Each structure stands twice: as C-alpha cells, then as structure tokens.
Amino acid sequence: MNGDDLLNIGAFAAATGLTIPALRHYDEIGLLKPARVDAGTGYRRYRRGQLDDARLICGLRAVGVPIDEVRAVVGQAAGQVRSTLDGHRERLVAQVRELSQRILAVDEFIEKGSPMPALQAARPVQIRIKVGDVQEAAAFYTAAFDVVFNEAISSLQFGTYRSDRFFLITLEERDGPASETCGTRFGLLVEDVDAVHHRAVSAGAVEVGPPTDFSWKPRTSCVRDRDGNFIDLSQG
Template identity: 85%
Template sequence: MNGDDLLNIGAFAAATGLTIPALRHYDEIGLLKPAQVDPGTGYRRYGQDQLDDARLICGLRAVGVPIDEVRAVVGRSPGQVRSALDVHRERLVAQVREVSQRIAAVDEFIEKGTPMPTLQTIRPVQIRIRVADVQAAAGFYTTAFDVVFNESISSLQFGTYRTDRFFLITLEEHDGAASRHEGTRFGLLVDDVDTAHARAVNAGGVEVHPPTDFAWKPRTSCVRDPDGNDIDLSQA
C-alpha cells in the first residue's frame, strides 16, 4: 500500500465519525487495527479501504450494539449485519417493555404515597409451562401479549417485583424426542379480549374458541400456543 494513500488518525476520525480515543481503543482490542503504525512515534495511519468498516462500526455502536456483536459482523455480508440489527432491536424492545413496567410501578408508588407497598396476602405468583424451545416460545408471548422476557430466569414477567401486578410464567424446555406431554392450561386477564385474541393468533397461536360472552363470567376466549398450552383470555 502506498503510504501517500494512508490517512492519519485525525483525518480518519473525521471521515468515519469515530473519535480518536475510540479508534485507539478499537486498535487495542483488535476490532479495527490501523494499516500502519510508525515504530518510532506510534502514530496510527489508516487505509482508504478501511473506511467502510469504520463507518459500520460507528453506526452500530451509535445504536448500542455490543462490541462482541459488532466484531462478529465487521467485514461480513449485509444480510449478517441486518440479522445482528434484528437481534439488537428485539433486545431494545424488551428493554422498553421492562422500563414501561417500571414506570407504571413508580406511578403506582407515587399515587399510593409509599415507596414500597407491603403485600398483605398470600397469592400465586408463578406457573411453569413446558415448551420445545424457550427462545421461540418467548418470542410468541412477547409478540402476543407485550410482556417482558427475563432471560436470566427463563420467565415471562408481568408487572414489577413486589407489586400486586407481579407474576411469572416460567418456560421449561423439554426434550422433543420424549413422549408428548399434556399442555398446561392457564388464564390471563386482558384489557380487550378481542384485540388480545387476534394478536395471539397472528403471533402463531391457534384458536380454541373465539371471544364469547357468557351470562356467568366475563367475555372470554381461548388460544393454544405453539407448544400446545391453552391460554384462556378474560375481559378485565
């Protein structure tokens, strides 16, 4: 490579949107090595052919893609970059759901005038359902019911811990080669049965019975999730 074609670190930073400290850091961790380093002065110089990778790194880091995931797609096809962005988007959506629940909890604390209400009664807070693939099942439930999936405990989280709304549906992966199990049946209280029913079906669920009015209970429907678990939806 002709040395005249190389850019000093300042010019390269200006051309890519990366800061000089960031370029030095990416050199140190091996994410973006300079094309040339002067052995006497330590000055870094970069090639024109590194501009696209640097701009990609800048863009991905600007939207919060973790370093290891950036490293995995630098120099790869546009399709692989898109896949990484899809994964990151799902992560951000989950974070938005969690933050929204926390905001709702804060609003409740403000309204009740206490920083941490004490629960006075015993009540159920968790059920476990068996699924063939935890990530696939989590995708169905988060899409259908806009809930948070807490990956560290393999659970769908409703509400915030130590509030009256807190509840967990824990996803337990079973061996697909094992004999078929009978699905779990459980109920969810929803704001609008018709809307929740349609979302669940569109997310991959199967209608067991459509939204129906009853004289002795609220409007109710039933949807079967992709793993054979029945979900009764009841009007709040």
C-alpha cells in the same frame, strides 16, 4: 506501501464519523488496527480500504450494538450484519417492555405511597409450562401479549418484583412432543379481549373459543399456543 495512500488519524476520523479517541481505543482492543504506526512518533495511519469497516463500526456503535458483536461482523457479509441488527432490535424491544413495566410500578408507588403493599394472605406468583423450544415460545408470548421475557430465569415476567402486578410464567423444555391433552391451562386478564385474542392468533396461536359475552362472567376467549397450552383471556 506508499505513504501517500494512507490517511492520518484526523482525516480518517473526519471521513468515518469516529472520534480520534475512539480510533485509538479500537486500535488498543484490536477492533480496528491502523495500517501503519510510526515507531518514533506513534502516529497512526489508515488505508482508504478501511473506510467501509470504520463506517460500519461507527453505525453499529451509534445504535448501541455491543463491541463483541461489532467485532464478529466487521468484514462479514451484509446478511450477517442484518442478523446482528435484528437480534439487537429484539433486545431493545425487550428493554422497552421492561421499562414500561417499571413505569407502571413507579406510577403505582406514586399513587399508593408504597412499592410493596402489605400482603393480607399468600398469593400465587408463578406457574410453569412445558414448551418444545424456550426461545420460540418466548418469541410467541412476547409478540402476542407484550410481556417481558427474563432470559436469566427463563420466565415471562408480568409487572416488576415487589409490585401487585408481579407474576412469572416459567418456560421449561419438555422431553417429548406436544399433545392437546398434556398442556397447562391458565388465564390472563387483559384490557381488550378482542384485540389481544387477534394478536395471539396472528402470532401463531390456535383459536379454541372466540371472544364471547357471558351473563355470569366477563367477556372471554380461549386460544392454544403451539405447545398445547391453553390460555383463557378475560376482559379486565
């Protein structure tokens, strides 16, 4: 290989947006190996053909894509890169939802002076519902109700642990097909029944009862998720 066709590490860093320490690190972990390393001086040199891979690495790392996922897409087709970015975006959205829940918990702590008010009696904090596919169901509920999905415990999380708002809806995969009679029925208190009802239907729910006013209870509607579970929405 002609040395004139190679870029030294400084020039390569300037052309790709990566720092020299980052390039040295990526060499050490095998993510981006230089084309040549001088045996005497240890100087690294790179081919011009490596510029695109280096710029891709720079871009993915700049938005926080983990190293292992970056490694998996370097040199792959554009569709694979897009798939990785879509997955990373979903992860960031989940983090935003969780941070929003924590902010609410902090506000409650500031207002009440205690992160865990003394309970006067036992209260329910979890229900379990059957679904055909946990990931698909989680995608529906996060889109429809803007809640956090805690994958480690396969649960939709409302509020944060040790706060008054804390509640879990745990998703369990069922053995057989769904039916309209085997689903769980539960209720959610929401700020705007009409808006949440519309969002749930747009996310794939079936309308069972439209938003309706009652003389003896708050404005209420009902939808059914794709797994046959009924969700009553009540105006908070």
